[in-house]
Amino acid sequence: MKLKMDVALDTKECWNCPIKHQAVCARCEPDELERLEEIKYYRSYEAGQPVIWAGDHMEFVASVVTGIASLSQTMEDGRTQMVGLLLPSDFIGRPGRDSAPFDVVAVSDLTICCFRKKPFEDLMTTTPHIGARLLEMTLDELDSAREWMLVLGRKTAREKIASLLAIIARRDAALRRNTPKDGMHFDLPLTREAMADYLGLTLETVSRQISALKKAGIIKLDGKRKVVVPSLDLLINETGDDIDGGPIV
Amino acid sequence: MKLKMDVALDTKECWNCPIKHQAVCARCEPDELERLEEIKYYRSYEAGQPVIWAGDHMEFVASVVTGIASLSQTMEDGRTQMVGLLLPSDFIGRPGRDSAPFDVVAVSDLTICCFRKKPFEDLMTTTPHIGARLLEMTLDELDSAREWMLVLGRKTAREKIASLLAIIARRDAALRRNTPKDGMHFDLPLTREAMADYLGLTLETVSRQISALKKAGIIKLDGKRKVVVPSLDLLINETGDDIDGGPIV
DNA sequence: GCGCGACTTTGATCAGGATCAAACCCGGTT
DNA sequence: AACCGGGTTTGATCCTGATCAAAGTCGCGC
Numbered sequence: 001m002k003l004k005m006d007v008a009l010d011t012k013e014c015w016n017c018p019i020k021h022q023a024v025c026a027r028c029e030p031d032e033l034e035r036l037e038e039i040k041y042y043r044s045y046e047a048g049q050p051v052i053w054a055g056d057h058m059e060f061v062a063s064v065v066t067g068i069a070s071l072s073q074t075m076e077d078g079r080t081q082m083v084g085l086l087l088p089s090d091f092i093g094r095p096g097r098d099s100a101p102f103d104v105v106a107v108s109d110l111t112i113c114c115f116r117k118k119p120f121e122d123l124m125t126t127t128p129h130i131g132a133r134l135l136e137m138t139l140d141e142l143d144s145a146r147e148w149m150l151v152l153g154r155k156t157a158r159e160k161i162a163s164l165l166a167i168i169a170r171r172d173a174a175l176r177r178n179t180p181k182d183g184m185h186f187d188l189p190l191t192r193e194a195m196a197d198y199l200g201l202t203l204e205t206v207s208r209q210i211s212a213l214k215k216a217g218i219i220k221l222d223g224k225r226k227v228v229v230p231s232l233d234l235l236i237n238e239t240g241d242d243i244d245g246g247p248i249v
Numbered sequence: 250m251k252l253k254m255d256v257a258l259d260t261k262e263c264w265n266c267p268i269k270h271q272a273v274c275a276r277c278e279p280d281e282l283e284r285l286e287e288i289k290y291y292r293s294y295e296a297g298q299p300v301i302w303a304g305d306h307m308e309f310v311a312s313v314v315t316g317i318a319s320l321s322q323t324m325e326d327g328r329t330q331m332v333g334l335l336l337p338s339d340f341i342g343r344p345g346r347d348s349a350p351f352d353v354v355a356v357s358d359l360t361i362c363c364f365r366k367k368p369f370e371d372l373m374t375t376t377p378h379i380g381a382r383l384l385e386m387t388l389d390e391l392d393s394a395r396e397w398m399l400v401l402g403r404k405t406a407r408e409k410i411a412s413l414l415a416i417i418a419r420r421d422a423a424l425r426r427n428t429p430k431d432g433m434h435f436d437l438p439l440t441r442e443a444m445a446d447y448l449g450l451t452l453e454t455v456s457r458q459i460s461a462l463k464k465a466g467i468i469k470l471d472g473k474r475k476v477v478v479p480s481l482d483l484l485i486n487e488t489g490d491d492i493d494g495g496p497i498v
Numbered sequence: 499g500c501g502c503g504a505c506t507t508t509g510a511t512c513a514g515g516a517t518c519a520a521a522c523c524c525g526g527t528t
Numbered sequence: 529a530a531c532c533g534g535g536t537t538t539g540a541t542c543c544t545g546a547t548c549a550a551a552g553t554c555g556c557g558c
Binding site for chain 2: 071073075077079080081083084094095096097101102124125128131132134135136138139141142143145146147148149150152153154199200240241
């Protein structure tokens with residue numbers, strides 16, 4: 001698996017880019033940022049390429065800059081379950097463990113900002129901001145993971161699809177710094193199969209339910225991958241959740 | 250909802266009890282422990298009592314001392330999904346947030362060790378051990394939550410039951426400091442309905458699959474609630490996982 | 499244009515769990 | 529003892545989503 005790596009990017013962009021990519025360092029002082037700069041480097045992957053397999057030794061932690069990656073598990077007989085979608089600003093890896101717990105695969109073209117693990121851990125012990133920020137992010141992720149259990153365990157196929165679309169719509173709006181509003185549209189970054197793996201369904205069921213939502217006028221499709229949501233409330237109404245918003249995964 | 254609270258316990262037990270209940274403070278110095286002592290208190294609940302509802306203001310963080318609690322979500326129409334089982338040494342609450350994200354209910358009689366949130370947060374900023382320990386625990390929980398997604402999304406009813414029994418068997422053995430071995434037996438701490446809510450099934454299906462496992466000789470029942478596992482390997486074989494162990498939730 | 503491959507849609511049938519319903523078990527109370 | 533109620537088991541039937549199969553769409557290179 002060959003990789004394009006160490007791509008040159010504007011180093012400033014990592015900390016000031018338009019997509020709130022201050023994931024790791026939100027409250028750091030300039031000199032602390034300086035030390036982070038010294039141990040960071042970029043990697044890029046094409047859609048479909050693996051970033052790391054479960055069990056592999058992991059010599060870095062990282063943060064997604066652009067693109068989408070998936071976190072997933074596969075059983076011996078081939079059943080797979082996606083356990084997380086990594087969008088820009090999401091964190092990859094775990095200080096204190098040296099092997100990856102899940103497969104990480106680039107879903108679209110992907111750029112991540114890596115930090116060598118050992119120096120990053122050293123930095124954490126001397127810079128309390130970073131640990132605190134990481135704890136905050138991890139707690140948020142834990143809540144999201146638990147919200148997703150409700151989707152997997154108790155929702156119908158239609159509700160699952162609606163939930164996924166609503167989440168992508170909200171995150172997409174957040175990245176563009178739009179408030180979610182009616183008439184929004186976005187690209188579906190996932191194949192039907194990837195959606196199925198995320199939702200615990202088969203790809204046929206995903207396709208059928210998307211068709212059903214289209215027929216019901218909840219969404220419109222422009223080609224296979226562009227989705228238009230005439231009314232976000234109508235979509236959320238199909239998720240089975242109450243109206244107040246819910247998690248942004 | 251009346252509560253028995255502030256039960257007197259040997260204060261030393263919290264940190265040195267036989268069930269590795271050094272959750273919060275594993276690496277703390279004596280004077281740091283001293284400061285934790287000052288802000289802690291105990292609460293006890295009877296089986297079935299709520300500890301806190303989702304959305305409630307939460308003025309403490311806590312750690313389970315004895316008994317079992319559940320973390321769960323309920324949809325408006327009554328479908329509920331348990332998103333975590335809290336066993337002794339597990340942590341409840343989140344520094345930095347002031348409302349609970351999920352319902353916490355005592356499954357069996359329960360004692361928790363609480364710390365007032367504000368002073369605990371203050372302590373965290375000055376005692377890096379605590380934050381680091383909490384990050385570690387949270388990352389472990391996140392991994393467990395994600396492992397559980399595979400169970401909810403992709404496993405059959407029989408595999409789900411086997412997975413749950415295997416997890417309880419392993420955790421029970423860990424609490425007793427036994428290495429899991431053949432012929433082990435333990436109490437089932439959950440009703441069929443609670444198991445169903447954890448596994449995303451109905452209680453009838455849970456009952457049927459337990460009967461099926463019994464008929465297949467994988468487990469034996471002594472009454473309704475005592476389980477004997479003649480061979481842990483045979484049980485694990487039914488979970489669909491590979492043999493190597495898997496997560497201890 | 500043509501053909502190819504990846505992805506998607508749609509159809510027909512099947513089966514695993516859900517649902518509805520009834521009986522059972524067992525400890526606690528009167 | 530008789531009764532009660534919560535939890536559990538078992539049975540009959542239904543239905544959602546899986547499975548198997550085939551055809552449709554689109555982008556792309558030749």
